[in-house]
Amino acid sequence: MRYLICILLLAGLYSCSGGNKANEEVNSDVYYTCSMDPQVISNKPGTCPICHMELTPVNKKSMAVSNSIELSEQQVLLGNIHADTIGQYATRGNLLLNAELSPDQEALQVMSAKIPGRLDRLYFKTSGDFVKKGQALFQIYSEPMFTAQQELLTLVAQQAALKNHSIDFEQLIRGAKHKLLLWGMTHQQLGAMLESGKANPITTIYADRSGYIKEVNAQEGAYVAEGSPVLSLLQLDPIWVEAQVYASQVAQVRLPAKARVSVEGIEGVYNITLDKMNPQLQTGSRLNLIRGKLDNPGQVFKPGMQAMVNIQQALDTSLTLPIDAIIREEGMEMIWVQDSIGKFSRKMIKTGQEVGNRVTVKGINPGEAVVTSGVYLLNSEYKLKNGAGMEHMH
Incomplete structure (x- = not known):
């Protein structure tokens, strides 16, 4: 008899604990996220695959609170918060490179x-x-x-x-x-x-x-x-202009590329076409060389002269934002999007090539209204309203 009672009690305890766990995992009103990596979302408890912290339960009814903020009209005015509609632009960029004049090795006899x-x-x-x-x-x-x-x-x-x-x-x-x-x-x-x-x-x-x-x-x-x-x-007409480009800049140069050259000690700016690139980096450095021929009928230009090369060329048509619209915090990049009047939400993005005061971005759609002024005031207000949870963001 005592043995039967023990079995029944254990079965009851197992049933209660298993039922609670099941309810916890299938609760449709709760999802789990990481306070350090909010892009991680799960429908059951566990650890973050990025930082390995315990996931935090969030009620779906208060879901918007974790990623958005609402400000009064007066707060928007005082914070000078403005949003611009994002579109696609064909950007152009200037790339300034150090260069040196050298003999045209193809003209060696x-x-x-x-x-x-x-x-x-x-x-x-x-x-x-x-x-x-x-x-x-x-x-x-x-x-x-x-x-x-x-x-x-x-x-x-x-x-x-x-x-x-x-x-x-x-x-x-x-x-x-x-x-x-x-x-x-x-x-x-x-x-x-x-x-x-x-x-x-x-x-x-x-x-x-x-x-x-x-x-x-x-x-x-x-x-x-x-x-x-x-x-x-060795003939010096034409003469080579060899521009030094870092490995990280190679992708920005598309040959043939039109360029303007100014030579130290000689007045004037000269047009050339850069049409050749070394197949490998220079030994012992992270530099590569791109070159073009400069006409030199009067033999004015000599090997060894220093020069500056200005390359201007079109980049891909892409979405761009003012650099000031980007919030960078410990390896994370985000923007604020205006959802409606006085309502704003955070969005994770990835930035690309900087051209002047703008930067190409991925993770947003054309037509979205992105906050471009008062970004850091808006972000500070958000942190204040959400308490310590934001202090762990990176």
Whole structure:
């Protein structure tokens, strides 16, 4: 008998406790949220998945109180609280970047020995020297060149002596001339040699463009093989403008991009098009380089000069707000929306690119009336009315 009574009592206790828990979980008038992360909402008790605090029960009938505030007309006037209707805007932004002028590496010309021989003379021996088109660069003493010239002179002499011969001297002479031109002789040198009828083992090599000596790779008296570099010429028209952009700014630059350039020490602002970007960051820094070509016909701009680049380009059409409308509190971003006259509610948002005094935002809809003036007074009033609960917001 006693055993039966104990079983009945335990069953009754279990039934009462289980029933209460069930009522607590399915109570349709209560939901659970986190005072630190109000975006977390649950229909049953538990812990916040973000901060792991116990969820707080909230009566749905007082739901609006936790996220909204109502002010009198006098309070709105005294707090200078105004709201603006939000729309989409095609924003433009200026991006100012430090830059440096550098040689156009695509315009680098390496002057190589086209035949084996000895460098008899170097006319330019110092990096930075300016060379005009047509100036002599170096002389090379070459036995193969001397032999090729003699062969050409022999063919010309045979053609004159054997006019009715079946040998096609014209084709042979064209081939011999072509070889000498490939080896570095000019048409003028070739004509002078044929006119004099004398071969010369020393050939002068001339510059076919103007530029600055970037590097001298050989010395007078040295023997060079075919293809060996003797010196390199660098043109400065155009010249590169290399702008430094941080990794966080790369997404803002869309190439090709129109830009304005001002060079330190030189008056004026110049238009360029930035059209190339390095595929990787510079070693040991978080900077990348974007570049464009700047016309430099008078050679006024020199490598190493500092410059400023101003890029102005359209950003995506997007929702923007004045920066002052955003409340940032310990990692959280929110705004106040005017629901009706004197009634306001908080809304969590996510901000994006800042352009001037505005910022792109996500989490709001076009047409919403967002408070843009008196935001912090409104937020302070809300905290006062809601007590300590707001002190735990982050």
